[in-house]
Amino acid sequence: MALSPPAGTYAVLGHIVDAPQLDVVRGLDEPSLVVVSGSGEIESVHRAGAADAAASLEASGVTVIRLGQRDFLVPGFIDCHVHASQWAYMGTGIDRPLMADDGFLAKYAFPAESALNAQTAGEVYRAAIDDMLRNGTTTALVWGSARLDASEEYVKAVVERGGPRSLIGKVSMDRHCPEGYVETTAQSLADTEAFVLRTKAANDALGLPAGSPPLVAPAITPRFLPTCTAELLRGLGALAEKHDCFVQSHLSESCDELAFSSSLFPGFRSDAAAFAAFGLLRRPSLMAHCVHLQPGEAELLLQHGCAMAHCPTSNFFFAKEALPVRQMLQLGVKVGLGTDVAGGYSPAMLVSLRHAVLASKTLQFRRAKGCATLRDRHNLSHTDGLHLATQAGADALGFGGSLGSFDAGKRFDAVVWAAEGPNVRCYRGGVAEEPSDLLHKLLTNGDDRNIKAVYIGGRRVV
Amino acid sequence: MALSPPAGTYAVLGHIVDAPQLDVVRGLDEPSLVVVSGSGEIESVHRAGAADAAASLEASGVTVIRLGQRDFLVPGFIDCHVHASQWAYMGTGIDRPLMADDGFLAKYAFPAESALNAQTAGEVYRAAIDDMLRNGTTTALVWGSARLDASEEYVKAVVERGGPRSLIGKVSMDRHCPEGYVETTAQSLADTEAFVLRTKAANDALGLPAGSPPLVAPAITPRFLPTCTAELLRGLGALAEKHDCFVQSHLSESCDELAFSSSLFPGFRSDAAAFAAFGLLRRPSLMAHCVHLQPGEAELLLQHGCAMAHCPTSNFFFAKEALPVRQMLQLGVKVGLGTDVAGGYSPAMLVSLRHAVLASKTLQFRRAKGCATLRDRHNLSHTDGLHLATQAGADALGFGGSLGSFDAGKRFDAVVWAAEGPNVRCYRGGVAEEPSDLLHKLLTNGDDRNIKAVYIGGRRVV
Incomplete structure (x- = not known):
């Protein structure tokens, strides 16, 4: 052959x-x-x-x-949530809490991301790209780091390699991050706009066929509510509007994160309400996790055309809960699947697909009565996992008509x-x-x- | 090197x-x-x-x-529950119920097992042995099929290959099985005794060093309560006593199986009570799954020196529940880890180990209050998974002093x-x-x- x-x-x-x-x-x-x-x-x-x-x-x-x-x-598989900037520690660190002083973010994520610069990022990003392609991922919604120059190395590497198609974000964060790896609000907004413009230009220069989804495109990427001031969020919302740009962030992932964000933004009924108020729930946009939602929060995401990334592997560890995927899809929300490297340990969408099946089983646990109903409501087979890893992901990224x-x-x-x-x-x-x-x-x-x-x-x- | x-x-x-x-x-x-x-x-x-x-x-x-x-x-890894006779369909069939007419047993397990005979079994068992060794399994508690000649092919293949160390059972089952793949009670007992004697002889012929655990040893293996008459179970208990032989079976795996077995053995308070009455809970013996236990059933297993095989992968599918491993170990029960191929899809203990970690997380789900307590009570880290896959398995098989x-x-x-x-x-x-x-x-x-x-x-x- x-x-x-x-x-x-x-x-x-x-x-x-x-x-x-x-x-x-x-x-x-x-x-x-x-x-x-x-x-x-x-x-x-x-x-x-x-x-x-x-x-x-x-x-x-x-x-x-x-x-x-x-x-x-x-x-081709579509990975709706993956931190390419965390490749160096993929497979370790997940037995820790997300937010503690020696937790996942402080001990692994921030050091790994802040080690990336124009000189060092290329090697890590080329490895991430190789791993994704080798595992069949042809499109990904990607997180870079908070550094503009390092994140541009990802764009270069994708253009050079010819894939995967990537929506890629330079991360924005202007508080509650370690000294030396935190931005000022002004710098974050300026670097984000520069990244948006340069990434669009990089794709335009490729001269892709008419009707083709981009090979690279920018995503406005506030890290999550706890690391962003209201001023930054408002500015990012304005940039998304100005440049008609995809938005991604984390939403309602873990109990400790939720408690922190609601203490920082006490005026909002939910994390989604806060993002909406700052203009960051757009069509298309995507929030990762969405596990611990408040009543009405899923409907708010739906109303704004914001999709969800189901990250079953990392949810077992940090969210300690499974997203009711079938119910969200029935509600009309677009739900894609994400490896969430390095909160998830594997770059392979096949592993995420398997864990999505396992996670769907947990929604049928501990309720001996009415098992059949629970199965109808929640079960995902492995071929349903294939749907999540392909067409559902395309739908979540706004490419449902051209990919999947x-x-x-x-x-x-x-x-x-x-x-x-x-x-x-x-x-x-x-x-x-x-x-x-x-x-x-x-x-x-x-x-x-x-x-x-x-x-x-x-x-x-x- | x-x-x-x-x-x-x-x-x-x-x-x-x-x-x-x-x-x-x-x-x-x-x-x-x-x-x-x-x-x-x-x-x-x-x-x-x-x-x-x-x-x-x-x-x-x-x-x-x-x-x-x-x-x-x-x-080396110790797989405490693996059906070598089901290798041909490993990785498929698990999206079905266990017991239905087109379920896992009727459509996959019985046809695969009954296809094995003295001519065909060798190829399947050599593949199973290669897969186990290649994945680092050095000891296993193995299920053959209900056929004596086919199960002897497994013994030959292990002796030829030099591993994995195997406790291996010819399956016993004398009712509620398909025509053509069911034994008479007398034949089942006669074949079981022949298998016990020949397998012991095969190991004796190896002349292993003094103090070494066997390379092959027999295990008395009633399939599970629904496929065994009281007469067969009583006879198997007597054989176990007579030959001081390891016993294995399935116990309290799924709701449909439990309902069936309690209808067949209404005189007993639990599956374990039935096995105990027939002399099949011995030291050493092991029951796979043990997920849907009745009050006092774990204590009964402990009292008789019967260990458990935690089969996290297949439990997601058929049991739809996770075994509280840490609590069972704290109670004093020996708990090993099993791939449960082909109810589990992977022959790799590394995959079972990962799924044991995921399963331990599900016991911390859906209970926002008191998270820290739940973590202490249930959490298994990946290095705890390594313990389950090695020393805990050795303990469960009665080889804790010489392996693990x-x-x-x-x-x-x-x-x-x-x-x-x-x-x-x-x-x-x-x-x-x-x-x-x-x-x-x-x-x-x-x-x-x-x-x-x-x-x-x-x-x-x-």
Whole structure:
């Protein structure tokens, strides 16, 4: 199988699987054919008669990439919350509280972020980018650090590498941070505006095809309420409005954070109400966690078009609660999935997907009566996890019409997954060798070794 | 570094880390030296002055294996609940209920197990053994199938491969199983006794050093109460007594199973009371899951010397509850950790260890008041997970004095772990490069790629 796409139109034939909604998986019953234009757009998808369609295309000179019997083409993963600036300590520090003097922020996050500058950041960000791509992440909503020069290194690295598509924020924070890693309000606003303008310019310079989502775009990124003055928040809201810019922050993550923020902003009924008052709940914007919501807070986010990032791994540790994802989606809120590195330990969306399934089970715990109802209300299967990791993430970032599934008119951001190797076992005469079984084996036990190719905008990047 | 041990006494110098109790990790502060005899016993452990001790040993002609700066020697993992007979469908089927007509047992477990015979079982069991060893499992409490000939293939494969040390059961079940995969009571008892005798003989033929735990040993294995008549259970209890044999089964796993078993055995106050009445709670014995216990049931298990296998992965799916591990250990019950393949999807104890940490967090959910108390009562850190995966498992299987930690007089069952490679990142000037950070990076993000060597009884097997 030649995985490198040729110049011009090409097509892929095989198990082309996506999960456009909860409870829906397409492409498992028979082979499909996806036709990709030279500009990286999906021209057409043939879910019936794919083999015949492939034959006619080949007859007309179009190259058809034929996937193996145990291969799957799935949409690229979309990581809705990831701190690239915390890559150096990924996998450690999470057994501590978030806010204590020797806690996660003080002992790990702030030192790791403040160590990044124009000289040191490139190595860390290139590693983050490699890890994301190697694990099939083709789009991410990314956190840099509070330093402008370091955060610009991320933009450079993405442009150089050709992915993942990144909404990237220089972090803003002007109080309750360590000496030497805190901004003045004025500097924070000036650096944020410079970052917004330069990042937009970097993407404009790429000359992407019309209709393509950006390769890099800025996100206004107040760290969270406790580290931002009202003046900073108001200024960031004005910048978001002025530059029509995506906004991200953390919201209602942990009990200690909530207590602190409500003591700092006593005039608001909830964290969301405070963000809204400063103009920071916009369409599109996204808040990470949203676990300990006040009554009416989810509705307020919905009303402002603000999405949520479900970060199941880190929520087990810091939030000590699971987001009721299915209920939020039914309410109409857009919910994507995030690794939350380094509050989450793994850069692999596959791990987040698995933990989203586990988290959905905890909402069915400890209530022997009415189990069936709880299952209907909360359960997420592993293929629902695939939906969260793809289309739901695209929806949450405002790219639902151009990313997240295999449909004509969308961009071809995709991963070739192989159900083979030491971690996905296969036996002669095995009882679990249907395509849906192989897909589940990948969803539960696959890792970066099973990812044979990654495409962004039709171009192969892994 | 030469990892293959020479004949005769040898020693290992470096980060030699173990977790002999909850909340205790040894060997992180400075290098240690472990000296291994030619028969695979740990002769001595030097936790201070290790470098000097190594130099004198070398001067006297003893080979010293020097671990790398980013290597760790940890005790081999002990998997207290694993169905080797279900390897073919590992990673799929778990989004179904346990007991329904198209549930986990009927659609996956029974077909997979009944497909095993003297011709087909070897391939599956060799794969299971390879996967366990590759993932650092050096001892396991294993389930075969209900067929004698197939289960004997597991014994042969372990003897051939030299590990993992296995307590292995031919499953007994004489009702409520599919036609063609159910035993008569008499046949089940006869085959079980034959399996016990032949497996003991297989181990005796190995001529292991005095004091060594077995490489293979039989376990009496009634599937669970719903598939066993009282006559079968009574007969198995008598066999356990007659041959002084380990007993394992499933206990109080899921609500549907509990309802079924209490309808079949209405005379008993709990599943444990039924097992006890039939002579199947013995010292040593082990019950998997034990999640939905009746009042007094844990105390009954403790009184009979019966251990528990905590199976966090599968418990999220089928039990929909977490075992309060710390509380059970404080009560005095021995609790080991199990992958529960294929109710659990991963053969890697590292994944079970991570899920044990996540499960411990769920016991701290939804109770904003008194968080600190809940943390004290329930929290398991990743190094506590290492304890569960090693010493606690040895204790649960009755091998606590000879396996599970690095102490003089124990067997040298060990894993060399390297904090390197694409999944355990390292940076120049990183903020998280202390030995404890590297260990945590392995505990959270490591996989079989990080396992450089595995030793059983001093002999290298991977």
